[in-house]
Amino acid sequence: MRLELGFIPIHDVQFADTSRVEDGVLYVNAEDIKALVLKDEHISSVEVELARPGESVRITPVKDVVEPRVKVDGPGGMFPGTVSRVKTVGQGRTHVLKGAAVVTTGKIVGFQEGIIDMSGAGAQYTPFSKTQNVVLILRPQDGLSAHEHEVAVRLAGLKAAMYLGELARELVPETIETYETLPLLEGLKQHGDLPRVGYVQMLQSQGLLHDTYVYGVDAKKILPTILYPTEVMDGAIISGNCVSACDKNPTYVHQNNPIVHELYARHGKDFNFCAMIITNENVYLADKVRSSDWTAKLCEFLGLEGVIVSEEGFGNPDTDLMMNSRKISEKGIKAVLLTDEYAGRDGSSQSLADAHVSADAVVSAGNANQVITLPGMDRVIGSEAYVGIIAGGWDKNKMEDGTIMVEIQAITGATSEVGFGYLSAR
Amino acid sequence: MQKIRIVHYINQFFAQIGGEEMAHVPPQWREGPVGPGLALAAAFGQTAEIVGTVICGDSYFNEHTSEALPEILDMIKAAGADLLIAGPAFNAGRYGVACGTVAKAAQDELGIKAITGMYVENPGADMFAQDVYIISTRNSAAGMRDAVKKLAPLAQKLVSGEPIGASSEEGYLPRGIRVNLFEKDRGAKRAVEMLVRKLRGQDFTTEYPMPDFDRVAPQPAVKNISRAKVALVTSGGIVPFGNPDRIESSNASRYGRYDLENIMDLTEGKWATAHGGYDPSYANRDADRVLPVDVMREMEIEGKIGSLFRYTYSTVGNGTAVKSSKAFADEFVKELIKENVQAVILTST
Structure with missing residues (x-):
């Protein structure tokens, strides 16, 4: 499967009467987006705001972040099985508004999670302080159930991103990158002398606001399966979770999965990147046992010699991570794990909720309990009313001078366990 | 200077x-x-x-x-x-x-x-x-x-x-205290490099050495449970509605001690979870799902257990530092011992 990504760089975002892209500026007609989003009867109102890097702006709570992309050639459309009709994606050509993002906010179900600061001390912890953000403030209809509410907000972000992505359809990309994974046997012929490597991505699947969707299927209900890595670039995996926002993968991160990209960067040179395996992190023990059995089995079946395993979340999924580590290692396959840590605010507690001797090669995305002081901002998109109750906050953590103290676990993407960021700990 | x-x-x-x-x-x-x-x-x-x-x-x-x-x-x-x-x-x-x-x-x-x-x-x-x-x-x-x-x-x-x-x-030897830093390469790139080195049999340094994990062996079975005083303790965050102790939804710094006297059942609107790490809908609808007071009361009446201890201790286990959890337990275990509690049912989520 072969996919070309055509990048159209975006370095500014502005409101305008007509949505379009010109000279690297994304012009947005807010009314068009509102009309689109309000087609969903579950949404009662939506406002659109813009947030640019360096501005004194805080976005909170954050539900999801999505990159505007459009499928210009090849089967299927963006977010298959969720917004576009279900169809296997990952081949042909896709255009990307690189540097732009749709961010969804508003009161979210029970939990209110996630902070994106566009400047100040918090900005360096979130990748979305560097994107030109089109922010949707969403209000659901009264009386919606929590689960219906979550669906409505999730779909609104995806649809807005598709609307903006559509603006890139006829544009000429500044750069084009090609990614290709051959069917297993052909790949072995081409790269027979190189070690066979795979990527095991663990998907958050612990329930409401802890879910992930694969071609529209709730990841709680999947058995571990195989993807061509290019499929995720077309939105095969989308986020339905944001609680403890530091280590949850927004849809944007799935679209740009950095492990997939870093593996492609050395594919055909240092190893043969054969396949991507996805598995889940359900809360029942039987599910954990079954999924880790299947993951190890698929690694073995594909003849992999090495894998990278990335976790999503912490605590309960640490047990899934260790089961995967143990079972994959028992097959004689070498594994590197990617996780973050909850070592306490002073860094002196045990970092994970589980451990296993096979986990001898671990990349850490940092200690999420580290406390940070965020300056007050001139403008808040969403509401700061929840910063005391979000995961990583505490009662009365907002000071009189407007500064807020939180653990970095409250910051969207701060300790990305797919290694999107640079943070680590020792 | x-x-x-x-x-x-x-x-x-x-x-x-x-x-x-x-x-x-x-x-x-x-x-x-x-x-x-x-x-x-x-x-x-x-x-x-x-x-x-x-x-x-x-x-x-x-x-x-x-x-x-x-x-x-x-x-x-x-x-x-x-x-x-x-x-x-x-x-x-x-x-x-x-x-x-x-x-x-x-x-x-x-x-x-x-x-x-x-x-x-x-x-x-x-x-x-x-x-x-x-x-x-x-x-x-x-x-x-x-x-x-x-x-x-x-x-x-x-x-x-x-x-x-x-x-x-x-350049100092790790002190058992985790300190954050920004690396030159992003995590994904470091993971790929580590994998290549591991595959080639070259040296690599894990960024998080596995600790000696503190596994607690279960106690032997209680000899006569039908006469034992049993306590309920949870890390599932069940609290009186409104979370009066303001227990954090993640990395809790405190726990609550709640009176169960005359409570036969944890009902919606009176009890809820403060836990941020799982879908709260089901616990909020019926908190007995996490802290089974209703079943304990039935067993009490049927004589299957001696009695349910009057107080329950509850915290949020979501990303809570092990050091904090130990400190909480060190404190409330004293009361459990003093009050002759013979068994504890510890529910997690």
Whole structure:
């Protein structure tokens, strides 16, 4: 499967009467987006705001972040099985508004999670302080159930991103990158002398606001399966979770999965990147046992010699991570794990909720309990009313001078366990 | 700016008194730098001065610690030191233990900053890495130049009170305290590099060494449960509606103690979860799903258990530091013991 990504760089975002892209500026007609989003009867109102890097702006709570992309050639459309009709994606050509993002906010179900600061001390912890953000403030209809509410907000972000992505359809990309994974046997012929490597991505699947969707299927209900890595670039995996926002993968991160990209960067040179395996992190023990059995089995079946395993979340999924580590290692396959840590605010507690001797090669995305002081901002998109109750906050953590103290676990993407960021700990 | 006053501790070998045959020499004082102190002094330049050197034989120190240590501390104190540098000891075991002991005592008893250097396998490293900053050195004195290069800047930060970076940035041995840092390469790139090295059989360093995991063996079964007083304790965050103790949804800093007297069932709107780590809908609808008071009451009435203890203890286990959890339990277990509770049902989520 072969996919070309055509990048159209975006370095500014502005409101305008007509949505379009010109000279690297994304012009947005807010009314068009509102009309689109309000087609969903579950949404009662939506406002659109813009947030640019360096501005004194805080976005909170954050539900999801999505990159505007459009499928210009090849089967299927963006977010298959969720917004576009279900169809296997990952081949042909896709255009990307690189540097732009749709961010969804508003009161979210029970939990209110996630902070994106566009400047100040918090900005360096979130990748979305560097994107030109089109922010949707969403209000659901009264009386919606929590689960219906979550669906409505999730779909609104995806649809807005598709609307903006559509603006890139006829544009000429500044750069084009090609990614290709051959069917297993052909790949072995081409790269027979190189070690066979795979990527095991663990998907958050612990329930409401802890879910992930694969071609529209709730990841709680999947058995571990195989993807061509290019499929995720077309939105095969989308986020339905944001609680403890530091280590949850927004849809944007799935679209740009950095492990997939870093593996492609050395594919055909240092190893043969054969396949991507996805598995889940359900809360029942039987599910954990079954999924880790299947993951190890698929690694073995594909003849992999090495894998990278990335976790999503912490605590309960640490047990899934260790089961995967143990079972994959028992097959004689070498594994590197990617996780973050909850070592306490002073860094002196045990970092994970589980451990296993096979986990001898671990990349850490940092200690999420580290406390940070965020300056007050001139403008808040969403509401700061929840910063005391979000995961990583505490009662009365907002000071009189407007500064807020939180653990970095409250910051969207701060300790990305797919290694999107640079943070680590020792 | 005033120069930092340094006292340097070294053994008989580095003082060029002699090898093993001279290891019995007792503590002695020399003005100014001696041996490796010259390289150290050069590394500090104008910012610091080695005012004197304490020399002690390794055998003497280890065999007569109770006499040698106070004598050495007196010398350091008399010199008016701001900073004690011991060694580096590289892989010399007794020297490492002496350096660690002197450095820790200088911190604890004289209240001055102290630093040393050792090879990771030096027995002194294991003994003192949590108490004293120990620069990670090679296993022989051939690593002196490298060691000094890392030692001087870290010592300066210690004295000035500047924030100390992570062990990998500053070059000290991990102290069991996790410190965040920004790496040059993103995590995904580091993971791929680590995988390539592991596949090739090359050296690599894990960023998080697995701890000795604290696994608790279950107690033997309660002999006569039908007469036992049983308590319910949970990390599932069940609290009276409104979360009166403001228990955090993640990394809880506190727990609640709630009265269950006359409560037969945890009902919606009266009880809920404060936990941020799972779908709360089902626990909020019926908190007995996490904290099974209803079933315990039935068993109480049926005589299957003796009684349900009047109070329940609840916290949020979501990303909560193990150290905090231990501290909570240490506290409330006292009441459980005092009240003759014979069994605890601990529910998690």
